[in-house]
Amino acid sequence: MNKIPVIIDCDTGIDDMISFAVTLTSEKLNILGITTAAGNQVVDVTTQNTLNGVTIMGRTDIPVARGAEKPLSRPLRDAGYIHGENGLGTYRFAEMTAKQPEDADAVELMRSLLDASEEKVVILAIAPLTNVARLLMEHPEAGEKIDKIVFMGGSLRTGNPTPVSTFNVLADPEAARYVMKSGIPFHMCPLDTTRELYLTVDDIEAIGAIGNPVAQMNYEMCRFYNDAVNKNNNADKRFKGLCIHDLCAAAYVTDPQLFTTVKYQGDVETEGELTLGFTVLDYENIRQVPEEERNVTFISSVDREGVLKIYFEALKSFGEPCDAQLAESNFQSCSGGKNSMDRIPVIIDCDTGIDDMISFVLTLASKQLDIRGVTTVAGNVSLPYTxxxxxxxxxxxxxxxxxxxxxxxxxxxxxxxxxSEIHGDSGLGAFTFKNPVDYGPVETGGVQFLYEKLMESEEKITILALAPLTNIAKLYLEHPDCKEKIEKIVFMGGSIFSGNPTPVATFNVWVDPEAARIVLEGGVPFYMCPLDTTREAYLSEDELEIIGTIDNPVADMVYTMCSFYWSQEKKNVNGHKRFKGLCIHDLCTAAYVTNPELFHSTKYYGDVETKGPLTEGFTMIDYEDILRKSEEEKNIDYIDSVDRDGVMKVFFEALNSYSK
Structure with missing residues (x-):
């Protein structure tokens, strides 16, 4: 199914944010970008809300551009009396997202996205139409690339905030008039219809019962919104429930079969004293305009139950209940998983090359993990690249x-x-990010970051170590008190029978054997996922070709990296003669954390050679118990077998999840 290319133009207050739950999760839409305008609140607030919203909903891939600060020719009037000072009622994000708006403003982002699109684009306009009017005024050729404009606002005979005009028109009537008369197909989702899409008090409580961070945000906003609307508009006497206007317009784009429409000729009053912003719709066709010439497709009815079904499904897609505090802290999402009290708190320590990146496909999508942070270290490539x-x-x-x-x-x-001879100069083989983010790591260094995250956690944390152990060794040396806060270290590296890059040493130990020894002797439970096992979790060439057929950007990235990785393995280590397929070492280790039932482990005593010129980095594993160590002295849980098919199953499920 071809996805509908969409640009969302919004003034993110409560109902805009609620509508994102549907649009940002819909498999039917390809959201090219989001632009913001002043409306429900000033543009700085609406922009920050939008950035925070796409972050908590896991869609930081979508570019966001700041738009109009005020109407085309009038003073700004906002709807803070309904949406609150921050635009979201009493809801607060504990931290602002690191995501920043694009350098281009809203008009330029819309223009560039339209120019770049091979298909005509739908503009979902759930704000005053200032940005869209400016686009058409400054770049009239852009109209040829717009399939239609779906606008939330207008009405036949009702109004808000005046008796006859609706907010998104009244805020900038000149812009609304310009867009409506532009000749571009204009679909109006009016208050007459949006007021039929309401939430009852029971519906709002049902949202609260879903309990994941996005649902909790919706619940808190709806409770505030309901109180504010009732207080300001006597809504308890006029409406059947809480009207979610922007959700109605968004659902028309995702599921038009739930609506009916009729064509009218329309205009906007820009000079009236009592009727400023009134959408004059000739619904009785007094002017005898032929249907094909009428400029407004008026959305006249909605299947309320159908829209609410889609909305509740979207809310549930963000996961099952999470800890209430977590819902407002650091934008941690459930990733569709268990209650946060049941999920495994994890910090990932990595040197992101190809197999680290592939392991992220699983860990970032896993329902089992609560990822508290990621630290990087020099390894596969230098620290700036990792x-x-x-x-x-x-x-x-x-x-x-x-x-x-x-x-x-x-x-x-x-x-x-x-x-780099395996991972390429950048660490990711032939893959490059076409649109890299404009932010970097946090200011805190990796070792201090690890310490702070461990000490602030009420639960012990698992460290998934996919890299040389330098960071963790320094953590132990500088902050030995942190050890009591670590549940276990799960480490990719070491072996009994094989090596890489030397005949006996594995890369993550060989790079920093002193660090590996410090961590191994640190007294914290240490789980080793060795090359003897990771080489059994291979990707066959047929499976690689299957990855190439999965239609999502993450699968495309994995396919590009794996193709390079396999060619380098064949060239550098005769991998095609030694291995059954492409060994994805870090994926195997990550799968042990997400799905330990797919593995078996045995307790051994072990140490690391730091001096031998031929054996530096060798992990000496007393697998025959020659040293006769007691069970208490055995310091390694050695992961000695893997259900390869089980790991591939969870990996492919994770890959396919990015298509949603």
């Missing part, structure tokens, strides 16, 4: 809200050596 790859990878997969901290740029005592 950090850049991590920040952009998280944003690309819709998890840009997860904080990233840059760690150590070199091993504890040795010169730095990388694996």
């Amino acid at each position: 950090t850049y790859n991590t920040v952009n990878g998280l944003a690309f997969m819709g998890r840009g809200e997860i904080p990233v901290a840059a760690g150590e740029a070199a091993p504890l005592k040795r010169p730095y050596r990388d694996a």
